[in-house]
Amino acid sequence: MARETDELGYRTLFDSVGVGVFHSTPEGRLIRVNPKFASMLGFDSPAAMLSAVADIRTQVYVDPAAREAVIAKLTAEGRAEGGIIQLRRRDGTTIWGSVSSVVVAGPSGMGQTFLGTVIDVTDLVAARETLRLTEESYRSIVENAAEGIYQSSPDGRQLRANVALARLNGYETEAEMLAAVRDIAS
Numbered sequence: 001m002a003r004e005t006d007e008l009g010y011r012t013l014f015d016s017v018g019v020g021v022f023h024s025t026p027e028g029r030l031i032r033v034n035p036k037f038a039s040m041l042g043f044d045s046p047a048a049m050l051s052a053v054a055d056i057r058t059q060v061y062v063d064p065a066a067r068e069a070v071i072a073k074l075t076a077e078g079r080a081e082g083g084i085i086q087l088r089r090r091d092g093t094t095i096w097g098s099v100s101s102v103v104v105a106g107p108s109g110m111g112q113t114f115l116g117t118v119i120d121v122t123d124l125v126a127a128r129e130t131l132r133l134t135e136e137s138y139r140s141i142v143e144n145a146a147e148g149i150y151q152s153s154p155d156g157r158q159l160r161a162n163v164a165l166a167r168l169n170g171y172e173t174e175a176e177m178l179a180a181v182r183d184i185a186s
Helices: 002-016 035-040 046-052 064-077 122-144 163-168 174-180
Strands: 020-024 030-033 079-088 094-105 112-120 150-152 158-161
Touching: 020 035, 030 046, 035 046, 035 112, 064 079, 064 094, 094 122, 158 174, 163 174
Parallel strands: none
Antiparallel strands: 020 030, 020 112, 079 094, 094 112, 150 158
């Protein structure tokens, strides 16, 4: 009875957890997936995904080399955690997933298999890229401005200065100016 209760609990967790869960072979065949993972990749059900995906290396991973890197880590360490990997959805669009996997024994004599989770981090990857581009643009504006631009602390310590301000004050570089100017008020 306890084993049946455990199995029911695990099955309920597998089916309802808010992250994708998969079980696959080292060769790239899916053994099982949960509804969340199937949905993440644009399938109506786990059964639909299992029947449509014959090789996750080419049908799910955008870059098959990324899967090979995961396999290498799994082989060497028995687990691979938190790799950010681009995954292909059924309609050809892509998402970014944080993938963690462990090596487990496969069903009845199958040998080693991989059990893992996928968290959709597409929005996080997009936000990081937006931040990177914004910082790059800001840096370019400040570095290429003809006017002197600086940033200081409330107590008057100069924190940043662009090349134009350094040259206006007789210095060649920002580092040289920051080393020489301790208090902008004086």
